[in-house]
Each structure stands twice: as C-alpha cells, then as structure tokens.
Amino acid sequence: MTGPSNRWWWTIVAAGMAIVASGAAALLVGWWSAAGTVAAGTSGAAAAALVGVLRARQPPGPQSEERRPSGHLGYPCACAEPSRRRLLCGGAVAAALVAGAAAAVPLWSATKRGEARLRATSWRTGTRLVDDRNAPIRSDDLEPGAFSTAWPEGHGDDGNAQVVLIRLPPDRTVSGPGRPEWLAAGHVAYSKVCTHMGCPVGLYQARTELLVCPCHQATFDVLRGAKPIHGPAHRALPQLPLAIDGDGYLIATGDFPEPVGPGYWSRPS
Amino acid sequence: MKLVARTRRAVDKAGKKIFPDHWSFLLGEIAMVSLFILFATGIVLAFFYDASGERTTYHGAYEPMHGVDMSRAYQSVLRLSFDVPAGLLLRQVHHWTALVFVGAIVVHAVRIFFTGAYRRPRRLNYLIGLTLLVVSISNGFLGVALPDDLLSGTGAQIGYAIALSVPVLGAGIAGVLFGGEFPSEEMVHRFWLIHVFAIPMLIVALFSLHMLLVWRQTHTQYPTDGPADEVVGSRLLPHHAIKTAALLLSMAAVLVGMGALLQINPVWEHGPFEAAAATVPAGPDWYLMFVEGGLRILPALHLELGPVEVPSPFVAGIVVPALVFGTLAAWPFVEERLTGDRGVHHLLERPRDRPGRTAFGVAGLSFLAVLTLAANHDYLGGVLGVDVMTMTVAFRIVLLVAPALLGVVAWRVARDLAEADPAPDRQGVGHEEAR
Amino acid sequence: MPRGLRLAFCVVVAAGLAWFHERPVSAQPGDPGRHPAGEHLYRRDCASCHGPAGEGTYRGVPLTDVGEASAHFYLSTGRMPIDDPYDEIRRRDPAYGEAEIGALVEFVGSLGSGPPVPDVADDGDVAAGGSLYRLHCAQCHGSTGVGVALAAGVTAPSVLHSTPTQVAEALIVGPGAMPVFTPAVLGDDETRAVVAYVDALQSGLDRGGHAMARSGRMDETLAAWGVGVLVMLVLARTIARRR
Structure with missing residues (x-):
C-alpha cells in the first residue's frame, strides 16, 4: 500500500483507547459532567492530533479515478435494455404490493379502535363532579372567577371525561350556542379535551373569559358556549349539563351532547 | 491463506477508491458519524429503559418527585438520569446527536439540491436520501415520546390527532401506532419497538444502499476540480479514512461536550404525562417544528362531507409535509421536463448559474423556516410582550410574503453574480455535453 | 414661574x-x-x-x-x-x-375587607407541589416557569422572579387575567406546597449543564444549530480542503 507509514494507525488506536478509558472513568466516578468533559477533551485532542498529522503529510497530489461509461452506472441490478429493466421494476413493485398486503392483515389485528369510546364518556345523569383528590365539589366551593378541573366520580382515569369547571362572576352568563339552562349556581363546565388535537384546554383567562389551548393556542369564548374565536380549532368545546343535587354537590344531568376531542373521518356530528 | 490474500486484494482495491477533497463532500459524513454515535449511545440507553406504560410510584434519587404516580417508562428515565452513573450524560449526548444528525442530513440535502447533484444518473440515490430524511425524522418523533413526560406526551397526543385525521384509515392507523385510544398504556412499548428495532433496521438498509450507489456511481465534483470522465481527489486508504476518523473523533468531542455542558429536555421538570396537565411552551424537536407551526397558524380548514369529515389537523399535519417531501421527490423529474435536459451529469453546478432552481430552493427553505419559527410563537410573543392572536396574524402574513420575496431576491442575486462572474470552466461543461 | x-x-x-x-x-x-x-x-x-x-x-x-x-x-x-x-x-x-x-x-x-398578606411557611411538600404546579400552573407559566404569551392582550409572566409571598398572593388574588385559586382548589397545605415547588424551581432543579433560557425546544433548536451543526461545518472545513 502506498502512502504514509504505520504511525497513522497508532494515533487512531490511542485515541480510541483514550475514549474507552474516559468512558470507563465516567461509569466509575459517576461525576458525569466531569467525565463528559474528560471524554470530550480526550477525543478532541486526538482529533486535533489527527488533523495536524493530516496537514503535515499532505497527499502526494490529487489522484484520480475513471468513471464508468455513463450508460450503465452500476445500479445493483444493472440492466441496460429498457425491456428487462421494466420487467424487473414491475416485478419489484408487485412483490412490494404483495408483501404490503400480507403485512396489512396482522397490522389490522394490532389495532384497538378507539372510536366507540370517543363517542361517549363516563358522565351519566346524577354523576357527581370530583376534583383531582377525588373529592366531590360543592356548589359553594369555587369563588366567582375561580376554576378547577373536574372528573366524573369513580372515573378519574377517564381522560376524555375531564371538564374545565368555571364559576362565572355573578353578572355573567352563557349565551348561544352555549346553553344557559345547563349552568348550576353560576358554574359552567366544558370538555377539557381540545376539539383541535385533544390537548387539555386548561388555560383559563379570567375577566377576558377565554379558554386557550396550550398546544396550538386555539381560543374559545367561555360566555358563548366555548365557541372558537381564534386559532386552529373548528368546533366548540362540548358543554356538560350541570345541576345541584339535594346535598349541595354539583352533578351532571347527562353526557356531553356530542363527541369530545379531535375530529376524525366517521365522527358522528 | 488464499482467503487472506483475496481479502487483502479486495481491501487494496477498495482503498484506491477516490473521494473528492472539497469540504462540502463531508456533509453526508457528518450525518453518518452522528448515526454511529446515536447507535453507540442508544444501545447503552436501551439497557436502562423500561418500555412500559404500567403505573408505579417514584422513590428514587430525585427528591422533588418522591411519591408521585407515573409510568414505569418515565420512572426508568428518571433512574437513568439520577441513579445510573453517567446516565444523564449519555441521554443528553443521544438527544443532542439526534438534533445534529437530522440537521446534517438537511445541510447535506441543501448542498445536493443547490448544486444539481441529483441529476441523472443519481436520481434514485437522491430519492433514497430523501427517504432516509423522512425515516430519521419519524424516529426522532418516536424517540422523544419514549420518556413519557408531560412535554413529549403532549407531542404524542398531537401525533395521535394527526393520525386520526387521515380520511377513512385514520382510526386504524392511530390504533396500530398507539395501541388504542390515546393515552394508551401500550403506546411506549410500540414506539420503543419501532424506535430501536424497525426503523434502525430500515435506516441501515437504506444507508447501505445509499453508500453502495455512491460507490458504484462515483462522486460528483465541481467543474473546477476536474473533468467529467474522472473523479479527482484522495484515495480512501489512507487519506480519506483519516479524515473520517478525525471527523468522528472531533464530532464525538463536540457532542459529548454538549451533553456535558448544555441541559436538554429536562423531563424531571416537565413531570410525568397526565391527560389533565399540560406545559408551555410546548413543541416538537426542531425538525418537526414546520408541522407544529402549520398547526398553530394555518386557519381551521375543515371539510364536512355529509356523514364524514376531514378535520383541520389533516392540512398542517399530513398535506403540508406531503407537499414538502412530494415536491422535493418530484423535483429532479420536473426539472428535466422544464429544461429538456435528460443528459447524464457528473459535474456540479454553481447555484448562481441556475437562478430558477436557486430561487425555488430559497423560497422553499424560507417557507419552512417561517413555519418553524411560528411553532414558537407563544414563547416569542411572551418575550416581545405581544399576544398569540397578533403573533398568529403576523406569521400568516410573513408566511405568504417571505418565500415570494426571498425567492425573487435570490433569483436576482444569482443572475447578477453569474453575469459578473461567468461559470469558471465552460470547457469542462462542454466536454461533458460532448459525451 | x-x-x-x-x-x-x-x-x-x-x-x-x-x-x-x-x-x-x-x-x-x-x-x-x-x-x-x-x-x-x-x-x-x-x-x-x-x-x-x-x-x-x-x-x-x-x-x-x-x-x-x-x-x-x-x-x-x-x-x-x-x-x-x-x-x-x-x-x-x-x-x-x-x-x-x-x-x-x-x-x-384598612379601606374595607379583603384577604391579608399570607404568611407562607417554608415547609411545603415539594413533590406534591410539583404535581399541583403541573396541573394548575404549568399550562400558562410552563413547567420550567418561563411564561408565554396568551390570547387577547394577555401574557403569562415568568414565575422565576417571584418571592414565596408573591406566589401565594397571586393564588389568592388572581391578578390580571389569572383565575383565583380558592381554598377548595388549593387549600393551605397545597398553597404552601406550590410555593415550595416554585422556590425549588428558582433555586435550581436544573441538572446536566446550563439550562440556557429555559424555553425548552426553542433553546435546544438554537443550540443544536448554533453550536452543534455550525461547529460540525467548521470541523468539516478544517479537516477537508476549503476551496
């Protein structure tokens, strides 16, 4: 082999050993930051040495290599004649289609279609609203202007059922397309699952009475049925019908009137 | 002995392969070296990761999380970060390297595009490279979701809604990928298998093919470096191999240094994923910000066709990326039609000599850059003291104006430069055309 | 004059x-x-x-x-x-x-009735406060506490400069567009926990190096390009021929 002597390889081997050594040191010492700096320093030094050697021993001058004739430039299944190429390409496409179709069957069995659950949540007539500690919420727990997140009692794990519960100031109510008759003691509840992409719409701006989604800033008007007034959402947040039971706790009087969360092809409207 | 001799002959022969000397031919190698570092760090990380959505309670070394309910995946990432020696360093190096990896692919692709390196006979290899970019971006998305923290969980939620928005097949695709309705306990396990097994295999296969084609088709070169019928440069052994080794070592130094000195993705601050919680500013890693930006600033384009609907995330989540990568894939073929040039080209072109292509590339890049910036419009608004509504409107205007404006500017600059300084080696080009 | x-x-x-x-x-x-x-x-x-x-x-x-x-x-x-x-x-x-x-x-x-300045003891449960912070506060102020722009002229400020008393007051008062957190949502213990967590956030939950501007993905993007990719390009130019 022409070219420089064996010293090259020693540099590389030494640098490699240095990296392995500092990696081992990192594992032993556990002071990760120092170890990282040591590793970075060692490999950097080795690289610098290599570049230095490279610079010191410039290649003897540009070398060259002939290219193949431009007609067949070495596709692995090189075939100059168009007819054979077409046959091969066609065959490849057909094989890929068959393989894809074969893979589709097991893949389909791996799906767990969630549509049924997107259509309905765990809210039933009379379900109490509970907070993040599973405590039922009384109609005088929230001051006007306060808000909280609520779940159906016994279904704190149903992410699709979560609602933003807002107690409006006394002089405010909800107008269309919201339903004022679904308010209870000034409380209004909207699905917390954004109708754009499903993020929790937990960003409540009091006084301006807006709900903003933290993901894409879809903005909903609390006083007009959580209608989207700005940003990428298209549908209003579904409103949960509320009432107060005999013991003074907030309850739902049914499920949301429409599916919660982001849209999809066969979403019933 | 015969085998040894034969191997030796093969190595000798391969070692004589010529690689161009210009630095822009190392851009792809930056991506290659990043890939090696990703494999090395990823394999170690895999020993400590627990791909399970099962719930557990934390009692590890990080006290501000004691007694908090979380998935075992998130717990294992906390353990990796706080209990495993150098675990956090490895995680940070892996994450920084992933960001640089996709960045290097993009820079490499930009060089290929603006110099016309994708023309015959390298159209197939260009398409393979583009596929590698898409596959790498997908793997980045999956990898970011693995810690199952609040920020990445929000990202996974958005991936779910995008999958769901696909007409007809949406629920099926989302079901396969996420193992049921989001949030699903099976999600991290499926993501994990795809991230460490399926996609790396695909990357290795595509990358090998990419290299094989470069090997057989030889490198392109600048017309100032040599004629069309031979490649001028240095031999693989030893000179080019030493360059690669130097690149590997110095890149390892920089990336380990970044991992040691710059905090990335502090999952212990974001907290475990919970459906009711969210954090701001939320967004994906940079290479998916153009999708996130579209989801934020594009108007709610929504289609209802009787009983079925196409929800608005479909446009920014599927149509925009499909248009971006579709246009890139179609470009060599479109350009052939437009210019009528179906010849084989081994010599690169200067961007100024092809003002149309340059203008198109600049317009496309600025379109993507505006969308990428728009993905941070809530944070930028906070810095500027401007609300998101104003930011959205401003970004919509910039998205329409900037690409057109910068495209025209690029066209004029390219034309003026070319007039002031005609192509340096017309002889070489003429030589190539004569063949 | x-x-x-x-x-x-x-x-x-x-x-x-x-x-x-x-x-x-x-x-x-x-x-x-x-x-x-x-x-x-x-x-x-x-x-x-x-x-x-x-x-x-x-x-x-x-x-x-x-x-x-x-x-x-x-x-x-x-x-x-x-x-x-x-x-x-x-x-x-x-x-x-x-x-x-x-x-x-x-x-x-003395002008009327209203809540007094809360007395915040520094014995809150940081871990519980973290969970509450992420559920109630992080949606506007961010898990790292930097704050972002919101809708209709409103910006959620950073909590990284607030004193424990100010945090507790903000929860009671609901300044600007911030909603009020009534005792039913955040009781005394919980308020102290949130205050303790914000304090911990300020005094440093950062591990693994410099936290940059704490804006998450935006910083990471700038560093990945401005440090990572850029240095790689410089390396390539150092190692290979420049022109």
Whole structure:
C-alpha cells in the first residue's frame, strides 16, 4: 500500500483507547459532567492530533479515478435494455404490493379502535363532579372567577371525561350556542379535551373569559358556549349539563351532547 | 491463506477508491458519524429503559418527585438520569446527536439540491436520501415520546390527532401506532419497538444502499476540480479514512461536550404525562417544528362531507409535509421536463448559474423556516410582550410574503453574480455535453 | 414661574421626598391607629385613579375590598403604580421601599375587607407541589416557569422572579387575567406546597449543564444549530480542503 507509514494507525488506536478509558472513568466516578468533559477533551485532542498529522503529510497530489461509461452506472441490478429493466421494476413493485398486503392483515389485528369510546364518556345523569383528590365539589366551593378541573366520580382515569369547571362572576352568563339552562349556581363546565388535537384546554383567562389551548393556542369564548374565536380549532368545546343535587354537590344531568376531542373521518356530528 | 490474500486484494482495491477533497463532500459524513454515535449511545440507553406504560410510584434519587404516580417508562428515565452513573450524560449526548444528525442530513440535502447533484444518473440515490430524511425524522418523533413526560406526551397526543385525521384509515392507523385510544398504556412499548428495532433496521438498509450507489456511481465534483470522465481527489486508504476518523473523533468531542455542558429536555421538570396537565411552551424537536407551526397558524380548514369529515389537523399535519417531501421527490423529474435536459451529469453546478432552481430552493427553505419559527410563537410573543392572536396574524402574513420575496431576491442575486462572474470552466461543461 | 421660584419649588419637593425616604415608616401589624404615612402616599400616588377613599374611578378599579394581599402583590412586584391607566401592567422594579409598601398595604387593607398578606411557611411538600404546579400552573407559566404569551392582550409572566409571598398572593388574588385559586382548589397545605415547588424551581432543579433560557425546544433548536451543526461545518472545513 502506498502512502504514509504505520504511525497513522497508532494515533487512531490511542485515541480510541483514550475514549474507552474516559468512558470507563465516567461509569466509575459517576461525576458525569466531569467525565463528559474528560471524554470530550480526550477525543478532541486526538482529533486535533489527527488533523495536524493530516496537514503535515499532505497527499502526494490529487489522484484520480475513471468513471464508468455513463450508460450503465452500476445500479445493483444493472440492466441496460429498457425491456428487462421494466420487467424487473414491475416485478419489484408487485412483490412490494404483495408483501404490503400480507403485512396489512396482522397490522389490522394490532389495532384497538378507539372510536366507540370517543363517542361517549363516563358522565351519566346524577354523576357527581370530583376534583383531582377525588373529592366531590360543592356548589359553594369555587369563588366567582375561580376554576378547577373536574372528573366524573369513580372515573378519574377517564381522560376524555375531564371538564374545565368555571364559576362565572355573578353578572355573567352563557349565551348561544352555549346553553344557559345547563349552568348550576353560576358554574359552567366544558370538555377539557381540545376539539383541535385533544390537548387539555386548561388555560383559563379570567375577566377576558377565554379558554386557550396550550398546544396550538386555539381560543374559545367561555360566555358563548366555548365557541372558537381564534386559532386552529373548528368546533366548540362540548358543554356538560350541570345541576345541584339535594346535598349541595354539583352533578351532571347527562353526557356531553356530542363527541369530545379531535375530529376524525366517521365522527358522528 | 488464499482467503487472506483475496481479502487483502479486495481491501487494496477498495482503498484506491477516490473521494473528492472539497469540504462540502463531508456533509453526508457528518450525518453518518452522528448515526454511529446515536447507535453507540442508544444501545447503552436501551439497557436502562423500561418500555412500559404500567403505573408505579417514584422513590428514587430525585427528591422533588418522591411519591408521585407515573409510568414505569418515565420512572426508568428518571433512574437513568439520577441513579445510573453517567446516565444523564449519555441521554443528553443521544438527544443532542439526534438534533445534529437530522440537521446534517438537511445541510447535506441543501448542498445536493443547490448544486444539481441529483441529476441523472443519481436520481434514485437522491430519492433514497430523501427517504432516509423522512425515516430519521419519524424516529426522532418516536424517540422523544419514549420518556413519557408531560412535554413529549403532549407531542404524542398531537401525533395521535394527526393520525386520526387521515380520511377513512385514520382510526386504524392511530390504533396500530398507539395501541388504542390515546393515552394508551401500550403506546411506549410500540414506539420503543419501532424506535430501536424497525426503523434502525430500515435506516441501515437504506444507508447501505445509499453508500453502495455512491460507490458504484462515483462522486460528483465541481467543474473546477476536474473533468467529467474522472473523479479527482484522495484515495480512501489512507487519506480519506483519516479524515473520517478525525471527523468522528472531533464530532464525538463536540457532542459529548454538549451533553456535558448544555441541559436538554429536562423531563424531571416537565413531570410525568397526565391527560389533565399540560406545559408551555410546548413543541416538537426542531425538525418537526414546520408541522407544529402549520398547526398553530394555518386557519381551521375543515371539510364536512355529509356523514364524514376531514378535520383541520389533516392540512398542517399530513398535506403540508406531503407537499414538502412530494415536491422535493418530484423535483429532479420536473426539472428535466422544464429544461429538456435528460443528459447524464457528473459535474456540479454553481447555484448562481441556475437562478430558477436557486430561487425555488430559497423560497422553499424560507417557507419552512417561517413555519418553524411560528411553532414558537407563544414563547416569542411572551418575550416581545405581544399576544398569540397578533403573533398568529403576523406569521400568516410573513408566511405568504417571505418565500415570494426571498425567492425573487435570490433569483436576482444569482443572475447578477453569474453575469459578473461567468461559470469558471465552460470547457469542462462542454466536454461533458460532448459525451 | 421665575427661575428662582422654580428652583425653590424643586428643592422643597426633593426635600419632602427625601424626608419620606429616610423617615422610618412604622408599619407594625395590628396597629389599630390611623396610617398617616400610607394615607399620604396613597393620596399622592394612587388616589387620582382609585379615588380618595379607594372607591375607584373610571381610570382605576375600586380598592375597597381587594385587601392587603392584592396591594402587596401589585406594589411589591412593581406592577403598581403606573403613570397612565393605559400603561401595560407588568413586573418592574418596585417604586417604593419596603417600609413604604408596608404603609400603603396597611392603608389599603384598612379601606374595607379583603384577604391579608399570607404568611407562607417554608415547609411545603415539594413533590406534591410539583404535581399541583403541573396541573394548575404549568399550562400558562410552563413547567420550567418561563411564561408565554396568551390570547387577547394577555401574557403569562415568568414565575422565576417571584418571592414565596408573591406566589401565594397571586393564588389568592388572581391578578390580571389569572383565575383565583380558592381554598377548595388549593387549600393551605397545597398553597404552601406550590410555593415550595416554585422556590425549588428558582433555586435550581436544573441538572446536566446550563439550562440556557429555559424555553425548552426553542433553546435546544438554537443550540443544536448554533453550536452543534455550525461547529460540525467548521470541523468539516478544517479537516477537508476549503476551496
């Protein structure tokens, strides 16, 4: 082999050993930051040495290599004649289609279609609203202007059922397309699952009475049925019908009137 | 002995392969070296990761999380970060390297595009490279979701809604990928298998093919470096191999240094994923910000066709990326039609000599850059003291104006430069055309 | 006004200000007497908008029932006073010293009913506070506490400069567009936990190097390109031929 002597390889081997050594040191010492700096320093030094050697021993001058004739430039299944190429390409496409179709069957069995659950949540007539500690919420727990997140009692794990519960100031109510008759003691509840992409719409701006989604800033008007007034959402947040039971706790009087969360092809409207 | 001799002959022969000397031919190698570092760090990380959505309670070394309910995946990432020696360093190096990896692919692709390196006979290899970019971006998305923290969980939620928005097949695709309705306990396990097994295999296969084609088709070169019928440069052994080794070592130094000195993705601050919680500013890693930006600033384009609907995330989540990568894939073929040039080209072109292509590339890049910036419009608004509504409107205007404006500017600059300084080696080009 | 008179006027005003600054304002809690210092400051700097008895005018909200907590929050974070009612209400350096704030707070508290300045013990449960912070606060202020822009002219400020008292006050008062967190949502223990977590966030939950601007993905993007990719390009140019 022409070219420089064996010293090259020693540099590389030494640098490699240095990296392995500092990696081992990192594992032993556990002071990760120092170890990282040591590793970075060692490999950097080795690289610098290599570049230095490279610079010191410039290649003897540009070398060259002939290219193949431009007609067949070495596709692995090189075939100059168009007819054979077409046959091969066609065959490849057909094989890929068959393989894809074969893979589709097991893949389909791996799906767990969630549509049924997107259509309905765990809210039933009379379900109490509970907070993040599973405590039922009384109609005088929230001051006007306060808000909280609520779940159906016994279904704190149903992410699709979560609602933003807002107690409006006394002089405010909800107008269309919201339903004022679904308010209870000034409380209004909207699905917390954004109708754009499903993020929790937990960003409540009091006084301006807006709900903003933290993901894409879809903005909903609390006083007009959580209608989207700005940003990428298209549908209003579904409103949960509320009432107060005999013991003074907030309850739902049914499920949301429409599916919660982001849209999809066969979403019933 | 015969085998040894034969191997030796093969190595000798391969070692004589010529690689161009210009630095822009190392851009792809930056991506290659990043890939090696990703494999090395990823394999170690895999020993400590627990791909399970099962719930557990934390009692590890990080006290501000004691007694908090979380998935075992998130717990294992906390353990990796706080209990495993150098675990956090490895995680940070892996994450920084992933960001640089996709960045290097993009820079490499930009060089290929603006110099016309994708023309015959390298159209197939260009398409393979583009596929590698898409596959790498997908793997980045999956990898970011693995810690199952609040920020990445929000990202996974958005991936779910995008999958769901696909007409007809949406629920099926989302079901396969996420193992049921989001949030699903099976999600991290499926993501994990795809991230460490399926996609790396695909990357290795595509990358090998990419290299094989470069090997057989030889490198392109600048017309100032040599004629069309031979490649001028240095031999693989030893000179080019030493360059690669130097690149590997110095890149390892920089990336380990970044991992040691710059905090990335502090999952212990974001907290475990919970459906009711969210954090701001939320967004994906940079290479998916153009999708996130579209989801934020594009108007709610929504289609209802009787009983079925196409929800608005479909446009920014599927149509925009499909248009971006579709246009890139179609470009060599479109350009052939437009210019009528179906010849084989081994010599690169200067961007100024092809003002149309340059203008198109600049317009496309600025379109993507505006969308990428728009993905941070809530944070930028906070810095500027401007609300998101104003930011959205401003970004919509910039998205329409900037690409057109910068495209025209690029066209004029390219034309003026070319007039002031005609192509340096017309002889070489003429030589190539004569063949 | 002749020049000499103007000068004299200025000297008198300056002397008066200096007197107020140097005079130790006694704002002992529980002092049932009048609040001359607080009342004086109020008349001078607040009454033109909030009314002489805190009844409010078209330029400023009534202060009769906001309480000491609210007054202390707005004054100690420099959000009040503002020169013009249309000025942006944002965090600034406080316009008054501690003693003057104490006097003003006491005076505003005496105008009507309202929550007192909360006494925040520093024994909150940080881990529980973290969970509560992420559920109730992180959606606007961010898990790293940096804050972002919201809708309709509203910006959620960073919590990284707030004192424990200010955090507790904000939860009670609901300043600006921030909702109120009533005891049913965040009780005493929980408020102390959230305060403790914000304190921990400020004093450093960062591990693994410099946290940059704590904006998450945006910083990471800038570093990945500005440090990572850029250095790689420099390396490539160093290692290979440049032209």
